[in-house]
Amino acid sequence: MDYSLLWLERKPAGALPAWAGRVTGEVRSPQGRAALRELREGLKPSRETGPALRLLEEQGKGESFRLFREGEDLILAGPGKGLLYGAFRLLEKLTLGEEILPGESAPAYPIRMLDHWDNADGSIERGYAGKSFFFREGKPICDARTRDYARLMASVGLNGCCLNNVNVSGEALYLLTGKYDRELREIGETLGEYGVSLWICVSFAAPLEQGGLPTADPLDPTVRRWWRETCGRLFKAVPDLAGFLVKADSEGRAGPHTYGRTQAEGANMLAEAVKPHGGSILWRCFVYNCTQDWRDQKTDRARAQYDTFAPLDGQFADNVYLQIKNGPVDFQVREPVSPLLVRLEKTKSIVEFQLAQEYTGQQWHVCYLAPLMKEVLDFTGPAGTVKDRISAVCAVSSTGGDFNWTGHDLAAANLYAFGRLAWDPGLSAEETVREWTRLTYGDDPRVTGTVTDMLLRSREVYERYTVPLGIGWMCVPGTHYGPSPEGYEYDRWGTYHRATCREIGVERGPSGTGFSEQYGPELGRSYGAIETCPEELLLFFHRLPYAYRMKDGRTLLQRIYDDHFAGCAEAEAMAEAWDALEGLVPEDAFLRVRERFREQVRSAREWRDVINSWLYRLTLIPDERGRPIYL
């Protein structure tokens, strides 16, 4: 096989409970049957009589499961999908050697999905793990890997897969219009067997581009009819289809604004078309001016999504989910939580994370994202805590055709953690990483200690040697890999720091763009004042002189120098710590990860030296400790 099964490679071993010797049950649904099959494959039961694990399939489409004892038997009860999640959970617990306690489990959200930015030509936008395994040479493909993908998804509780890039182009435009019905149906069935619903991205301009209509205006009756008819045909041909994900009025793509309509009018038109088929619309809120004049100091991209969508709260159909990136800008290593996530009162929302490490080392650097996800889910704003406000969760996928699925072996931890947190946002980043590490590498405490420790620290390490204090966007334009402190400064993307020899940052408090006020009075006041703004977000919210004194008495500049030296040293130490695992983890994994660490260390040094040198050249203020900075 040219790919691994990640955390599913390892099976329960050693002394198993008596009931594990026999697996039985009456299962009818495809998911129930899959559950039974997975348990039999995982446990290799050998008895025909005696204590048993019994599956009890209940009616319904729910996803919860219960475990309880009946004499010497263990009963796993639930609807088909619940049995599947229960089966994988049971297998994981047994692999981990944990005691199986009675209880029940239900997912926190009905939609827990991965968004794949796969293109029909087989490339993946912001893909860092090889070519697509969903598309090859313009066509969707369904093969053994599709099924194993679905197994991996189900094993961590994920239940949705959006197949293609939000920037729909090429042959992917025809997923909507019948050309690839057969392939989609096959993929949908394969995924569906493991409880994973199929979603696709569609182009808002499809009536124009594929339908031959003169407009895509969402209020035009012919456009509405075209969508209704197109959906009528498509949902019939692809019964497992759950709905559409739409990037409209975003980075050059058409949308309702193109026709002078609101985002609600655009989304609702599509919602109406998919509603008869039980479908939903995931409507991305990534709407901002991407042709900003860098000279313009009034427009603040951070404000855009809230300014566009908050006034429409209450106007969206009930099968529309507003898909909101975790931060107000774009997946930087440190941003505040998007204010839209904590202000909407009457609209369903789905938070979007990015497992694809576009801005966090592109799966060459270790960057465990569960702490970031937790930060967002646990964030409390005026209307409550994010994890309680949102209706669904999704993440841009980090997967591709590489043997290890995620390019960096350790990046698989992000995929695992996202699934676990999507099911239960109350889990901690520590629990999930420890689970993943033990499932992946076993129980040697030297391995679990080293790996969990480096993963838990990795995001802050990456943050320290890259972009300081939430300022973002000092990466190479286009590729987004490696440092370029002024790369976006005179460009059209609305991402500026406007650094001079004295000050750096954009003022987003009340005296500046007023972005902080989108958080409501209390939080807004806190972010809006320099003294109360969390230090890690200081340069996201404020323009400050390099001489500004941090709480610990260091200057802002010295803090940045220190962070860069420290972050890089930590990256070097992580690489050494990994080297010490030689012989304790499988050799192929050891070598793959060692190669990645070498690149991470090289790149961390480059980041350290470029950012420090750039600031030194700007200010000519030397590092207080006299460490090397280059003129």
Add this chain to the structure above:
Amino acid sequence: MDYSLLWLERKPAGALPAWAGRVTGEVRSPQGRAALRELREGLKPSRETGPALRLLEEQGKGESFRLFREGEDLILAGPGKGLLYGAFRLLEKLTLGEEILPGESAPAYPIRMLDHWDNADGSIERGYAGKSFFFREGKPICDARTRDYARLMASVGLNGCCLNNVNVSGEALYLLTGKYDRELREIGETLGEYGVSLWICVSFAAPLEQGGLPTADPLDPTVRRWWRETCGRLFKAVPDLAGFLVKADSEGRAGPHTYGRTQAEGANMLAEAVKPHGGSILWRCFVYNCTQDWRDQKTDRARAQYDTFAPLDGQFADNVYLQIKNGPVDFQVREPVSPLLVRLEKTKSIVEFQLAQEYTGQQWHVCYLAPLMKEVLDFTGPAGTVKDRISAVCAVSSTGGDFNWTGHDLAAANLYAFGRLAWDPGLSAEETVREWTRLTYGDDPRVTGTVTDMLLRSREVYERYTVPLGIGWMCVPGTHYGPSPEGYEYDRWGTYHRATCREIGVERGPSGTGFSEQYGPELGRSYGAIETCPEELLLFFHRLPYAYRMKDGRTLLQRIYDDHFAGCAEAEAMAEAWDALEGLVPEDAFLRVRERFREQVRSAREWRDVINSWLYRLTLIPDERGRPIYL
């Protein structure tokens, strides 16, 4: 026809001399016959008797021609190629309405050629005028345009064409090995009819890549034999082939250094292989470290070519020409003349200009390059004046499949001027531009006045609003279009300005990298001292504080601000001046150029604002005149 004939569109008109009524002569060579044909097509002679223009073909391969009177007849005498150049000259003079005086003319250099960076797939590296007309879909093509290209070449006295990109790749690798002999032969014959020799670029690694040998070591006997045999076959199959142009040990390409050999050993090996066939080797000197660590302050890319090649002076075979770019770095709008051009004593050299405006506005901005070419040709160093020292001239071509050949109509003036100066480097930039303008647009003084004036000023205008005082490289990495003041600063290309809040530039005087000393004691002293260094090259040679006082009393910084405001205003004025020519030049040309000027003005404003803002942010020193600069 989907292309124009540029300055050949216009034919002699009005009252012509009596001899123009009859054109006669005994011509035998293809070039002599072409001369007769061109004259008959151009003059449309109508008499069978009476005064005549008589062509007198002499023996030999020379290129000179003589004009003299015999009674009422005018005699054009010379070998076939000379007749061709004489014929075109005569037609141009008549079109311009100039008196035809007896005299003779001979080219200053035996090789006067264009280097095309055309790829076999039809793209052109640094091409700004459409797709290649030499290659389509992987194959060389020969059609009517090939012949008209040759006519244009001959009409300005050019006699060589290197068909393919110096970065040889794809199917172009097989030009050497027989696969495209038939096409090359046909192109060679078509060009040859107009006196234009065919050259091709070859890869130094060809013995390895195409020959299947284990090495391309120039001292390896099997490698030498492979080249001898390959050349034996190729020159026989393509009789018009003049030789090879080679980019070796340059920007990642293999070369003699790959095998621990000198540049002379590499070039001489190829020279030996082509010698039996009368061939020559054009050996590019563009050898430098393109993976420099930006932290390294000792390595100076400007030094590299001289340091590599000067010590080898005298070691090159007599059919090797060292091809030297006009400046020591890479075709920036302002560089000193390459010291290699004035220090070689015992080696043939060919100067390389770049008509393709890679760094000078990419044929969207007007940038007439004859003043730059004159500056180089007239430059006097320790071993004499460049135009007297060099043995040949070439230029990277600006042509492509566009209707107007050069993207910008006014860029054709560069092609024209290059040909004229290659024939006679004593001509002035003014003469050539006036000739081109009148041949192209006729004699309306409003047109000739406006166009010649803007062309003559255009290079300095471009220089003023882009990169200050010779510092170079503030363009967007990769594309080289538009401003990015720190774009190359932390990269591997050896092109740094290391600007701080106080100083800018690399010190290349004796206290710095010592580059200035490559010019010998006298010039070296002059460039090496800040007080005697020409101001336009101040930041090429020196690192200076922004507060440095220029000769006119302004600070360096104020001078840069002023230049940028002035340069941009001049670009705007040029655009307006062009607008005033509506109705005076053909409408299609008027509209094409107007579109280009709009982009030039937009881009000039961007350059002005980005460079000024960047310097202002670095220094916080405002413009003395309070003009807008953006934080």
